[in-house]
Amino acid sequence: MTVAPILSVSGIAIDYELSSGGLFRKRRTVNAVSDVSFDIAPGETLGLVGESGSGKTTVGRAVLRRIPTVAGRIVFDGHEITDLKGEALRRLRSRMQIVLQDPYTSLNPRMTVMDIVAEPFLVHGLAASVDDARALVLDLLDRVGLPRDAAERYPHSFSGGQRQRIGIARALALKPALIVADEPVSALDVSVRAQVVNLMQDLQRDLGISYLFIAHDLAVVRHISHRVAIMYAGSIVEIGAREAIYSRPIHPYTEALLSAVPIADPKLQRARRRIVRPGEAVDIADPPSGCRFHPRCPLATDRCKQEAPHLTRKAEGHFAACWNRDA
Numbered sequence: 001m002t003v004a005p006i007l008s009v010s011g012i013a014i015d016y017e018l019s020s021g022g023l024f025r026k027r028r029t030v031n032a033v034s035d036v037s038f039d040i041a042p043g044e045t046l047g048l049v050g051e052s053g054s055g056k057t058t059v060g061r062a063v064l065r066r067i068p069t070v071a072g073r074i075v076f077d078g079h080e081i082t083d084l085k086g087e088a089l090r091r092l093r094s095r096m097q098i099v100l101q102d103p104y105t106s107l108n109p110r111m112t113v114m115d116i117v118a119e120p121f122l123v124h125g126l127a128a129s130v131d132d133a134r135a136l137v138l139d140l141l142d143r144v145g146l147p148r149d150a151a152e153r154y155p156h157s158f159s160g161g162q163r164q165r166i167g168i169a170r171a172l173a174l175k176p177a178l179i180v181a182d183e184p185v186s187a188l189d190v191s192v193r194a195q196v197v198n199l200m201q202d203l204q205r206d207l208g209i210s211y212l213f214i215a216h217d218l219a220v221v222r223h224i225s226h227r228v229a230i231m232y233a234g235s236i237v238e239i240g241a242r243e244a245i246y247s248r249p250i251h252p253y254t255e256a257l258l259s260a261v262p263i264a265d266p267k268l269q270r271a272r273r274r275i276v277r278p279g280e281a282v283d284i285a286d287p288p289s290g291c292r293f294h295p296r297c298p299l300a301t302d303r304c305k306q307e308a309p310h311l312t313r314k315a316e317g318h319f320a321a322c323w324n325r326d327a
């Protein structure tokens with residue numbers, strides 16, 4: 001990438017501590033994410049896809065420094081933030097925002113939209129007066145396509161799509177350079193999804209925001225992303241330009257994900273062979289040896305059971321972690 005990335009993540013790992021019940025509580029550390037690396041350029045969207053439990057939310061939260069990493073580095077806008085604390089972290093973090101799947105749970109039901117969206121301005125001292133804050137909020141409501149009278153209403157009086165617009169307006173208040181959008185349209189009706197995704201694209205074009213766009217819906221990710229990363233059991237198994245991922249997938253898991261996407265032509269749909277053996281999602285407390293995908297992989301060999309493959313370059317800008325597949 002020729003431009004300096006806005007976000008550069010290299011080799012991060014995240015552990016969770018689990019405590020088992022019983023009289024003698026034992027603490028156990030499980031490794032939820034390991035060796036995850038990616039860059040995001042200014043104004044770029046990286047889609048992060050993978051089945052439930054693969055570690056997408058964990059990566060998003062680590063990027064925002066909401067949970068600690070046990071290895072690796074996170075560099076945001078040229079500053080290493082991996083171990084940053086206090087005021088310096090607070091200042092940088094205001095330029096990274098999050099949009100969640102269900103804005104209803106993150107929007108205080110007792111606050112009007114005006115108060116919800118004005119809060120970041122007031123907390124960070126960015127509005128000179130209450131009138132100033134009101135004007136900024138009304139501008140943001142215009143930007144996200146909400147009527148001005150929305151300001152005096154409470155979250156419950158809006159539809160899901162409108163609530164997501166409120167969540168986005170709030171995220172925009174501090175002029176972020178990066179938004180981590182964690183399944184932002186997964187809870188919305190299909191008809192509303194495209195509207196919210198289009199809004200996010202318009203905002204990116206006008207404001208130059210970068211997105212880490214987390215989703216399990218491959219069609220939505222294809223629409224919004226410039227590049228796509230595929231996660232499986234805590235690691236990125238493939239990453240590349242959108243078209244390369246969708247038309248020339250390398251990793252057997254990516255292929256499996258794509259083959260599960262319904263296609264309009266029933267003949268084509270039937271012609272697709274079932275690539276991956278059905279199986280349970282990986283238990284990260286007791287992961288398979290070697291390549292974590294091997295119990296479900298039709299191409300697995302003995303080596304796969306013993307040695308974990310690392311992400312390696314298979315074509316220009318296209319990386320995959322697989323012993324037996326090349327571009």
Ligand SMILES: Nc1ncnc2c1ncn2[C@@H]1O[C@H](COP(=O)(O)OP(=O)(O)O)[C@@H](O)[C@H]1O
Nearest residue numbers: 016017032051052053054055056057058059284
């Ligand atoms: N607070 C937590 N404590 C212990 N384990 C967790 C916690 N949060 C997530 N996990 C585990 O970490 C793994 C990754 O979870 P998550 O990042 O939420 O995945 P995704 O967003 O891809 O569904 C899962 O196995 C999940 O059970």
Ligand code: SF4
Nearest residue numbers: 291294297304322323
């Ligand atoms: S390394 Fe082996 S088990 Fe893993 S995806 Fe490649 S072929 Fe399958």
Ligand SMILES: [Mg+2]
Nearest residue numbers: 056057058182
């Ligand atoms: Mg998640």
